[in-house]
Amino acid sequence: MDELRDAADAFGRGEVARADLPMIAAHALVRGVDSPALCELAGVHRDDGAEAGELFRAALVELGVLAAGEVDWPGSSTKVLVRRVRYYAEKLVGGEGCPASHSGPIAAYLYELIRFGEPWESALNDLFYDFEFANVDWDEYPEDRERLSIRMREAAVKLLEGPLDNC
Known part of the structure; x- marks a missing residue:
């Protein structure tokens, strides 16, 4: 879970592109981290990343990494x-x-x-x-x-x- 949290913060700082989110999700699944949105994100092609950011956010909420009501994510x-x-x-x-x-x-x-x-x-x-x-x-x-x-x-x-x- 720490790797996913690190990836979330790196994404928030602009260090990870939307196109990289499906692979991050796939790696998390391999490590045993699982949620419906994470599974869906892992199946998104890197060139179809328009929805990747929202799926990543949904996965973080499902996994308890991000509070559901947190509207300022990823923040400054x-x-x-x-x-x-x-x-x-x-x-x-x-x-x-x-x-x-x-x-x-x-x-x-x-x-x-x-x-x-x-x-x-x-x-x-x-x-x-x-x-x-x-x-x-x-x-x-x-x-x-x-x-x-x-x-x-x-x-x-x-x-x-x-x-x-x-x-």
């Missing part, structure tokens, strides 16, 4: 980045998987948000550096990973409780 690039940061921060706080596998994407997305120069830029700078340095230290000092995990989780909590609320 900024909103997609914020959604991605929240997603990885929640996984990090929840203790799912390797902390560095969540902290790395958070740092990358925060960097992009900071580049936009939005009003929350200064609030995100310190958090960006917290994640970035923790990622570097993760590789350089494997003996400190327990301490780094705690540091990453604390930064994720700050992120979820603070600057993203205004985004």
Whole structure:
């Protein structure tokens, strides 16, 4: 399901063309993700992609990736980045998987948000550096990973409780 969520956000940022959606749907079906709209989308020829975007949206709703009433999907690039940061921060706080596998994407997305120069830029700078340095230290000092995990989780909590609320 994470791959489908990633594809949805990439589509929302304009990084995935409508013509690519049928193949994304087919790959999801092969991985065991299934919904009626996803099956229909997988059968659409890439050159007949006019309906692909709406089928993709319907599949995301059917699978619970997208709320049925969400009218602003895919939203602006900024909103997609914020959604991605929240997603990885929640996984990090929840203790799912390797902390560095969540902290790395958070740092990358925060960097992009900071580049936009939005009003929350200064609030995100310190958090960006917290994640970035923790990622570097993760590789350089494997003996400190327990301490780094705690540091990453604390930064994720700050992120979820603070600057993203205004985004």
